[in-house]
C-alpha cells in the first residue's frame with residue numbers, strides 16, 4: 001500500500017453484538033433451504049439403502065418398483081449414468097470416495113444401493129419398499145477389536161500419524177509419580193437439523209443446483225470432475241444451511257446421486273435424506289481408544305506425556321481422526337509422544353466433525369490430566385497452571401498470542417472454583433445429591449485458508465461486497481457483512497452484501513473454524529483496496545480538502561474520507577468519485593496471512609471450561625447443573641454470535657460426555673439407534689445454565705484483523721470438564737464416554 005493509504009478505523013460495525021441479519025427470514029420461514037426449491041417439472045428421488053454392512057446386492061425387484069403408479073425410473077448400477085471419473089479416485093485431500101452405484105458391492109450399512117425417481121415423494125418411497133433387495137452377506141467387521149491395527153498413511157488433513165520429542169521412556173523413568181490410563185470415545189454421527197439434500201437440474205449442458213454446502217467451489221470442482229463438465233457451468237446456490245458441522249464440506253454421495261438421477265430422467269430432481277440415512281454415507285466422528293502414560297516430578301511437573309490413539313476408518317477411504325494433536329500443544333513436557341493407529345471396518349468413512357481431533361482428543365487428554373493431578377494430590381487447575389505451556393511443547397514455537405492463563409483465571413472466578421473441596425464425594429447439595437466440579441482446557445488451531453472477495457463502490461455512494469461464503473448457522477451473513485461495512489468505511493445497511501452462491505468469488509470452505517478469519521480477510525482486503533484508491537484520488541487532488549494528507553493518511557468512516565490528523569476535514573466518497581469523473585471503483589481481496597509469521601509462531605485459540613455435575617447416589621443419574629467457559633480467540637467480530645457459538649460447542653461437549661453414541665450391532669454391522677429418538681443429544685431440559693466469557697486477546701500475527709475463529713474451540717475441553725466433575729462427585733472414573741448411568745452403578 002502507498003504511504004498515504006487509508007487506515008480503516010475498526011469498531012464501528014466490528015465488535016457490535018448485532019442480531020442475525022437473516023434471523024427474521026429464518027423465524028418467519030422466509031429463508032429458502034435447498035429442499036424448499038421446486039423448479040418446474042420437479043421429480044422426487046428416494047434412495048434405497050443397504051441393510052447389510054458387507055457383501056453384494058444380488059437382486060432388486062426393479063420391475064415391481066417401476067410398475068408402481070407415479071414411479072418414473074429406478075436407478076441401479078445397471079442403468080446409472082456413466083461418470084467421467086470413478087468416484088473411488090482421489091484428486092485432492094478433500095475428495096472423499098463415494099458410493100455412486102458403480103457396482104453391486106456393499107461396503108457399509110445404509111449405503112445407497114438404488115434410487116427411485118417418481119412424481120411424488122410417496123410414490124418414490126413406496127417404489128423403494130418394492131425393491132426388496134437380496135444380498136450375498138459377508139460377516140461385518142465393526143468395533144475397534146474387529147481387525148488388526150495399521151499405521152494410517154496420515155491423520156486429519158495430511159498430518160503424519162506419529163509425532164514426538166525427547167524420550168518418553170526416559171521421562172517416565174525419572175518420574176516420581178506415573179499413571180497409565182485408557183479412554184474410549186464413541187462414534188458420533190452428523191445430525192444437522194437439515195439433512196443432506198439437493199435439487200438438481202441439467203440445463204444447457206450445465207447444472208443448476210440448490211444444496212447445502214460448506215464449500216461451494218469444492219462442490220463445483222468435485223461435480224465437474226465426476227460429470228466431466230466445466231466447473232463454470234455448474235451453478236450452486238447455498239444461501240442457508242441448517243447446520244453442517246463438517247459433513248457438508250464436500251458433496252456427499254447421496255447428493256451426487258441426485259445429480260445422476262436428474263441426468264437419467266432429464267428432469268429436475270429433489271433428493272433429501274431421511275434421518276436414518278444420515279447414519280452411513282455422510283461421514284461421522286470416528287470412535288477412538290486413547291491410551292496415556294504420564295509421569296511427574298514431586299512438584300507435579302510433567303516429565304513425560306504419551307498419547308496413543310486407536311481409531312477406525314472405512315475399508316475403502318482414508319480419514320483418520322487426529323486425536324493426538326492436543327498433546328502436541330496443550331501441556332509443557334520435555335518428552336512427548338503422540339501416535340495414531342487404526343482399524344479398517346465395514347463402516348461409512350468417518351469425516352471432519354466439529355473440532356475433528358481436538359474434541360475426542362481433549363475429552364480423553366483432559367480426563368487423563370485430571371487423573372494425573374489426582375495422583376499428585378494437586379488441585380486440577382493448579383496442576384494445569386504448573387504445566388502451562390509458554391511455548392508450543394512439540395514444536396518449541398512461541399504462541400502468536402495465548403491468553404489461556406487469563407481464561408483459567410476469569411473462568412475459575414466466575415465459577416467459584418476456590419470453594420472446591422479436593423476430596424471426591426465430599427460435596428453434596430441440600431437434596432443429598434453428590435456434587436462434583438471439574439475443569440478442562442480448550443484448544444483449537446487458528447487456521448487460514450483461501451478466499452477471494454470483490455467489492456465495488458459507486459458514484460452515488462452505494463457499495464457492494466461479493467463473496468461465495470457460507471452460513472451454516474454460525475452467523476456469516478452478519479459477521480462478514482460487519483467486516484465488509486468497516487472495510488469500506490460504510491454503515492452496515494449501506495453495503496449490499498452477497499454470499500452463498502458459486503457464481504460469486506471463491507471463498508474456499510467454511511471449516512476449521514477459519515471462515516470468518518479467511519473470508520473476512522478477503523473482504524477486508526477488497527474493501528481496503530477501494531479505500532486506498534479513493535484516498536489516492538483525493539490526496540493527490542488540490543481541490544480536495546484531503547490534498548496532501550500525506551503520511552498521516554486518511555480514515556474512512558460513514559461514507560466519508562477524513563484526514564487522520566484532523567478528522568474535521570474530509571470529503572464524501574461520492575464527491576471524490578464525481579470530481580474524478582469515476583462511475584465506480586472496484587477492489588479485489590485475496591485472503592492470506594504473513595507466511596513468515598505462520599512459520600515462526602504456533603497459532604491457537606484457547607479456553608477453560610468449568611463444569612458442575614450432580615449425581616444421584618442411588619440411581620447414578622447425572623445432571624450437569626452449571627457450565628462456565630472462558631475463551632480467548634483473538635478479535636471478536638460479533639460478541640453475540642460468538643457467545644452463541646460458545647454455547648453450542650459447550651452443549652455439544654455435554655452431549656459428548658453424557659449422551660451421544662452410535663450403538664453398532666456387531667452381528668449385522670448396522671447402527672441400532674439411527675434416529676433422534678434413540679441417538680440422544682441434549683434437549684433443553686438437559687442443558688443447565690451455560691455461561692460464556694469472552695476473554696480479550698490481541699493477536700498481531702494470525703491475520704490482518706487478528707481473528708482466530710470460534711466455531712470449534714468450545715466443544716473441546718468441555719467433555720473432559722464434565723467427566724472430571726462426575727469423578728469428583730462420585731469418586732468413580734468412567735473411562736468410556738458417554739458416561740451413562742449404568743457405568744456409575
Ligand code: MOS
Pocket residue numbers: 214244245246247249352353354355356510511512513
Ligand atoms: Mo468443521 S468439522 O471444519 O465444519
